Amino acid sequence: PRVKIAAGNWKMNGLGASTAELDAMIAGATGSAEVVICPPATLLASFAARAAETGVKIGAQDCHPAASGAHTGDISAEMIGDAGGSHVIVGHSERRADHAEDDATVRAKAEAAWRAGLVAIICVGETESQRDAGDTLGIVGRQLRGSVPAGATAANTVIAYEPVWAIGTGRTPTLAEIAEVHDFMRADLANRFGTEAADGIRLLYGGSVKPGNAAEIFAVSNVDGGLVGGASLKASDFLPIIAAAS
Ligand code: 13P
Known part of the structure; x- marks a missing residue:
């Protein structure tokens, strides 16, 4: 039987003050579900430190395919792991749309996640016009x-x-x-x-x-x-x- 996951994607939301919500989630998440919270990158390290030794895991919302290099503004899977994250979302439709990510890019990001020892949460899904068609x-x-x-x-x-x-x-x-x-x-x-x-x-x-x-x-x-x-x-x-x- 597969253990169910409740994963939270905070998208571009959350400031230092949101730590109180994380603390309440850690305190209240007592069931059998695996819980993964993906805050913005600015909160990754502090959330991971706070969630260490608890049942709550911390993930990022995106990673670059490369481990390091001249990619201003990006973060790598290795950096996510170094900050204490265990998961990374790749291929979210907002990334596919806002940053023109195609399947090959998403696949490279998932491989980067594995290279760094992270779990890749790979997103797929149709648009409304695709469903209507x-x-x-x-x-x-x-x-x-x-x-x-x-x-x-x-x-x-x-x-x-x-x-x-x-x-x-x-x-x-x-x-x-x-x-x-x-x-x-x-x-x-x-x-x-x-x-x-x-x-x-x-x-x-x-x-x-x-x-x-x-x-x-x-x-x-x-x-x-x-x-x-x-x-x-x-x-x-x-x-x-x-x-x-x-
Ligand atoms: P909502 O739950 O706000 O509809 O967002 C879903 C989502 O995109 C999670 O990645």
């Missing part, structure tokens, strides 16, 4: 095959299905639509990596996960938890979501 499984399949490197295992990879139109909108697919995509992803991974590896890789759903819908979403076939944006910023929202994954 009936292309959802085609797009998700292409992104999976292009973004997930050869060598993915349950230990080094988590995959997040995040329909772009569900992010920050309060809209979600139906439970049947979520099941369709997650079942498809599991089968696609099994084709590539074999049943045993594919069965261990956690598949998260992301996009408008809230305390009120988390339990029903996490109960869907092949959904192994959530990647949560807005509702991960406050302990009062995120703790019930963590509980729903436990």
